[in-house]
Structure formats: C-alpha cells, structure tokens
Amino acid sequence: MLQLQTIRDHKDELVQALGKRNIDANGLLEEVLLLDEKRRSTQTQLDSLLAESNKLSKEIGMLYKTGKVQEANLLKEKTVILKEESKQLGDDLNTTAEELQTLLYQIPNAPHATVPAGTSEEDNEEVFKEGEIPTLAEGALPHWELAKKYDIIDFELGVKIAGAGFPVYKGKGARLQRALISYFLDKNTAAGYTEIQVPHLVNELSGYGTGQLPDKEGQMYHVTADDLYLIPTAEVPVTNIFRDVIVNESDFPITYTGYTPCFRREAGSYGAHVRGLNRLHQFDKVEIVRVEHPSRSYEALDGMVEHVKTILRELKLPYRILRLCGGDLGFTAALTFDFEVFSTAQDRWLEISSVSNFETYQANRLKLRFKDENGKNQLAHTLNGSSLALPRVLAGILENYQTPDGIKIPEVLIPYCGFDTID
Structure with a gap:
C-alpha cells in the first residue's frame, strides 16, 4: 500500500501517476489526508491527556504522602474525568485508524514512470x-x-x-x-x-x-x-x-x-x-x-x-x-x-x-x-x-x-x- 508520507509529500505526482490506471485518485488521496490529519490530531490530544493524567497521578501520590487527603481526592475526581475523555479519544483514534487503513487498501500502486498509458x-x-x-x-x-x-x-x-x-x-x-x-x-x-x-x-x-x-x-x-x-x-x-x-x-x-x-x-x-x-x-x-x-x-x-x-x-x-x-x-x-x-x-x-x-x-x-x-x-x-x-x-x-x-x-x-x- 502507498506510504502516508509519500501521499503527504507527493500527492499531485501520485494523482498523475494513478491517472495512467484511468483512476481519478484526487478525491481518494484527499480523503486519506483528511483522515490522517484527524488521526494525528486525535493522537496528539490523547497523548496530552495521558501526560496530564500521569502528572496528576504523581501529584496525588505526593499529596497522600504529605497528608493532604482532601486535595488528593479532588485531583482524583479530575483524573476520573480525564480517563473517560482518554477512553473516548482512544476509541475515536482506533475508528479513524481503521477507516484510514481500509481506504489505503483500496488505492492501487502508483505505476512506474515507464508504464505506458492505456485502458486495456x-x-x-x-x-x-x-x-x-x-x-x-x-x-x-x-x-x-x-x-x-x-x-x-x-x-x-x-x-x-x-x-x-x-x-x-x-x-x-x-x-x-x-x-x-x-x-x-x-x-x-x-x-x-x-x-x-x-x-x-x-x-x-x-x-x-x-x-x-x-x-x-x-x-x-x-x-x-x-x-x-x-x-x-x-x-x-x-x-x-x-x-x-x-x-x-x-x-x-x-x-x-x-x-x-x-x-x-x-x-x-x-x-x-x-x-x-x-x-x-x-x-x-x-x-x-x-x-x-x-x-x-x-x-x-x-x-x-x-x-x-x-x-x-x-x-x-x-x-x-x-x-x-x-x-x-x-x-x-x-x-x-x-x-x-x-x-x-x-x-x-x-x-x-x-x-x-x-x-x-x-x-x-x-x-x-x-x-x-x-x-x-x-x-x-x-x-x-x-x-x-x-x-x-x-x-x-x-x-x-x-x-x-x-x-x-x-x-x-x-x-x-x-x-x-x-x-
């Protein structure tokens, strides 16, 4: 299957190459790029939430050690919310990744420069x-x-x-x-x-x-x-x-x-x-x-x-x-x-x-x-x-x-x- 980085960097060349197969691939490749951007954005959000959750977990541990139980419990409530948001983002990420993979499977290889154009x-x-x-x-x-x-x-x-x-x-x-x-x-x-x-x-x-x-x-x-x-x-x-x-x-x-x-x-x-x-x-x-x-x-x-x-x-x-x-x-x-x-x-x-x-x-x-x-x-x-x-x-x-x-x-x-x- 075509590499995502190649599609990002050479979309127009790929559209031209796939045209030799009598395929107008512009729409397909645009959809790939949109899904890829959505996937990467979701991954960034998920990474950010997980990092914040890990940071809070360390803070909660320190608060318990110093006897600040009430403050620790308040932060625990926040981590519960973060876990729910992370789970939803994780589900969204998996769905987007599956949609992206399915779409990539539908796109044929780009013909070599020496392949002649033709229909049959x-x-x-x-x-x-x-x-x-x-x-x-x-x-x-x-x-x-x-x-x-x-x-x-x-x-x-x-x-x-x-x-x-x-x-x-x-x-x-x-x-x-x-x-x-x-x-x-x-x-x-x-x-x-x-x-x-x-x-x-x-x-x-x-x-x-x-x-x-x-x-x-x-x-x-x-x-x-x-x-x-x-x-x-x-x-x-x-x-x-x-x-x-x-x-x-x-x-x-x-x-x-x-x-x-x-x-x-x-x-x-x-x-x-x-x-x-x-x-x-x-x-x-x-x-x-x-x-x-x-x-x-x-x-x-x-x-x-x-x-x-x-x-x-x-x-x-x-x-x-x-x-x-x-x-x-x-x-x-x-x-x-x-x-x-x-x-x-x-x-x-x-x-x-x-x-x-x-x-x-x-x-x-x-x-x-x-x-x-x-x-x-x-x-x-x-x-x-x-x-x-x-x-x-x-x-x-x-x-x-x-x-x-x-x-x-x-x-x-x-x-x-x-x-x-x-x-």
Missing part, C-alpha cells in the same frame, strides 16, 4: 520478440484436440470429478507436466534461487499482506469453516515469510523459488480463447520471488526478465515480451512485463508469465523492513515472476511441436521425460 491489453507495449513461428502441416490441431487424440489430458473427466477448469493429466501428459516442473525448478536453483515448499492455503493476514485481499477476494477460493484461502499463486505464501520481519541490509538479495498448484475462481466465459488449458481454476506454476534493496530492485527485475528468456530459448518456443499499460497493470505492481508464447494452432499469443516489481507497496502492507547503514528501518522492495506457469507453456509445446507422426518433446526436456515423442 490492446494498449500494452511490445518490447521484445524472439523465436521462429513454426509452419505446421495441414490439419494441425489445437492442444485440446491433441490431448484427446493422444489421451494425455482428460478435460471431461475433470468436469466429472470437480467441474470445468480442473483437467486430469494422464500417462505421458502427466510425465511431461512433472518434467516441466522439475526443469523450471532446476533452472531457477541454478540461477541462485533457494527452493522452498510452502502451504497451499493462507490466512487472511497473508492475503492482505501481498494485496490479494481485498482486491481479488472474489477470485480466491475461501475455505469458510477455517477462514483460509487457497493460494492463487506461490507469491502469496512465499512473500509472507517476511511479514513483520526486519532483515539485514547484508541479506540482500533474498531469492526463493517454489512449485505450487494455484487456484483461481475465474469468471465464467466461453469460446476458443478459454478452451482447454487456456484458462483453468487449478493449475501448476513455478514462481520466483525476490526481496531487494530499493536501489537495486529494477536491476533485479531486468535480471528476472533475462532469466525467463533463457528458459524459453531452451524450450525453443516463439515468444514476445510486453510492458503492461496502466489499464492492464496488476493492482499491486509498479511495473510488469508479460511473456507470451505463440500458439501456432490457435494463431494467437498466450500469456505464460508476469514479472513484476512492487517496489514498497507489498512491503508496506507486510511491514517488511531492513536496517540501513545509519541503523534506520526502511521498507524493502519485493518482486515476483512466473518461471513458469505450466498450462499455456504445455499448450504451446503440444501445438508448436506437433507433427503428422506425433508430438516431439523439446530437446531440453527429454532427460526429464524419459521419452522424445508423444504418439
């Missing part, structure tokens, strides 16, 4: 493209037809067991899925990321810590009996490791990678763009998360982008990178690069990764700080990226590597799969 994904800016789009033989099939033909993914069985968006991977399809997970984790750990296994459910505080709550509450599966949420991405549990933590400046960079299933209650829609693996309620993803010194976080973001590039180069999949515009930028992100792989059979680009810098936005919610060289606590920067989300990578492999005789396996995956063709 149509306005995203292509910044890089690489790889040859293969020419497929006549009669090439989309991945959902290939899955059925070679009996490697059963979408109908998933509907029977759970519902639409919960596929069942079978045989070589399951082994290819497992191979991709292992390959991604090996690439990430070789790049210096520490592998970690985390819970697949989180509590409400964790959801607020990384910004999924309250923004994406309707998209998360909620286990109401236990008030827990199924994770939409490993970013949530991994980043929350650092909630209420003060790290040492020498600890940077802090880097983690983890595989988890992910669960999302996507809005129901129909058509080829959401068929098969294109949009799921449960899917597998390998994530990379970084906690960085603010002065080095954008260098780290560039490094994450280059890292994902190396994976796609080894898979030999045609891909492009987009810088997301303000209208398509995630609620908590300051800058995001999306990776998309080209699906030749569908003749469209499929998003497979988002790599983002959140600057201090998540850290402020998490109270994730570090001690600087002067011993002062400062907010760290957090970053994360998909490395990679499996469904659309798998879709791209099935479609782009298909031949009349079967589906070839990318060379880099053969040692992980134990086979080179699906036929």
Whole structure:
C-alpha cells in the first residue's frame, strides 16, 4: 500500500501517476489526508491527556504522602474525568485508524514512470520478440484436440470429478507436466534461487499482506469453516515469510523459488480463447520471488526478465515480451512485463508469465523492513515472476511441436521425460 508520507509529500505526482490506471485518485488521496490529519490530531490530544493524567497521578501520590487527603481526592475526581475523555479519544483514534487503513487498501500502486498509458491489453507495449513461428502441416490441431487424440489430458473427466477448469493429466501428459516442473525448478536453483515448499492455503493476514485481499477476494477460493484461502499463486505464501520481519541490509538479495498448484475462481466465459488449458481454476506454476534493496530492485527485475528468456530459448518456443499499460497493470505492481508464447494452432499469443516489481507497496502492507547503514528501518522492495506457469507453456509445446507422426518433446526436456515423442 502507498506510504502516508509519500501521499503527504507527493500527492499531485501520485494523482498523475494513478491517472495512467484511468483512476481519478484526487478525491481518494484527499480523503486519506483528511483522515490522517484527524488521526494525528486525535493522537496528539490523547497523548496530552495521558501526560496530564500521569502528572496528576504523581501529584496525588505526593499529596497522600504529605497528608493532604482532601486535595488528593479532588485531583482524583479530575483524573476520573480525564480517563473517560482518554477512553473516548482512544476509541475515536482506533475508528479513524481503521477507516484510514481500509481506504489505503483500496488505492492501487502508483505505476512506474515507464508504464505506458492505456485502458486495456490492446494498449500494452511490445518490447521484445524472439523465436521462429513454426509452419505446421495441414490439419494441425489445437492442444485440446491433441490431448484427446493422444489421451494425455482428460478435460471431461475433470468436469466429472470437480467441474470445468480442473483437467486430469494422464500417462505421458502427466510425465511431461512433472518434467516441466522439475526443469523450471532446476533452472531457477541454478540461477541462485533457494527452493522452498510452502502451504497451499493462507490466512487472511497473508492475503492482505501481498494485496490479494481485498482486491481479488472474489477470485480466491475461501475455505469458510477455517477462514483460509487457497493460494492463487506461490507469491502469496512465499512473500509472507517476511511479514513483520526486519532483515539485514547484508541479506540482500533474498531469492526463493517454489512449485505450487494455484487456484483461481475465474469468471465464467466461453469460446476458443478459454478452451482447454487456456484458462483453468487449478493449475501448476513455478514462481520466483525476490526481496531487494530499493536501489537495486529494477536491476533485479531486468535480471528476472533475462532469466525467463533463457528458459524459453531452451524450450525453443516463439515468444514476445510486453510492458503492461496502466489499464492492464496488476493492482499491486509498479511495473510488469508479460511473456507470451505463440500458439501456432490457435494463431494467437498466450500469456505464460508476469514479472513484476512492487517496489514498497507489498512491503508496506507486510511491514517488511531492513536496517540501513545509519541503523534506520526502511521498507524493502519485493518482486515476483512466473518461471513458469505450466498450462499455456504445455499448450504451446503440444501445438508448436506437433507433427503428422506425433508430438516431439523439446530437446531440453527429454532427460526429464524419459521419452522424445508423444504418439
């Protein structure tokens, strides 16, 4: 969430930056400043009353010691009034602080200066493209037809067991899925990321810590009996490791990678763009998360982008990178690069990764700080990226590597799969 001091000192700049998200934030930020002023004024009054009450308590003690009981009793009556006033001010302070926090939770992160203005994904800016789009033989099939033909993914069985968006991977399809997970984790750990296994459910505080709550509450599966949420991405549990933590400046960079299933209650829609693996309620993803010194976080973001590039180069999949515009930028992100792989059979680009810098936005919610060289606590920067989300990578492999005789396996995956063709 945005820092109050930043809002106080740079309100006009924030209004302009948030305008890239097509938000007129002036009214919201003014309301924040009014509530903040009310909170600080109430705190000052409360501190003054408490100081006066403490002073009177000392005077009362001295009066009793010197035998001036009547004077002491008169002052005690005054302290009773002060306590009642203090209690009311304390209640007012808590109410104002809660209102202020609720309002701050509603304000998204301010986009980085390089984020282009725009209203939708149509306005995203292509910044890089690489790889040859293969020419497929006549009669090439989309991945959902290939899955059925070679009996490697059963979408109908998933509907029977759970519902639409919960596929069942079978045989070589399951082994290819497992191979991709292992390959991604090996690439990430070789790049210096520490592998970690985390819970697949989180509590409400964790959801607020990384910004999924309250923004994406309707998209998360909620286990109401236990008030827990199924994770939409490993970013949530991994980043929350650092909630209420003060790290040492020498600890940077802090880097983690983890595989988890992910669960999302996507809005129901129909058509080829959401068929098969294109949009799921449960899917597998390998994530990379970084906690960085603010002065080095954008260098780290560039490094994450280059890292994902190396994976796609080894898979030999045609891909492009987009810088997301303000209208398509995630609620908590300051800058995001999306990776998309080209699906030749569908003749469209499929998003497979988002790599983002959140600057201090998540850290402020998490109270994730570090001690600087002067011993002062400062907010760290957090970053994360998909490395990679499996469904659309798998879709791209099935479609782009298909031949009349079967589906070839990318060379880099053969040692992980134990086979080179699906036929």
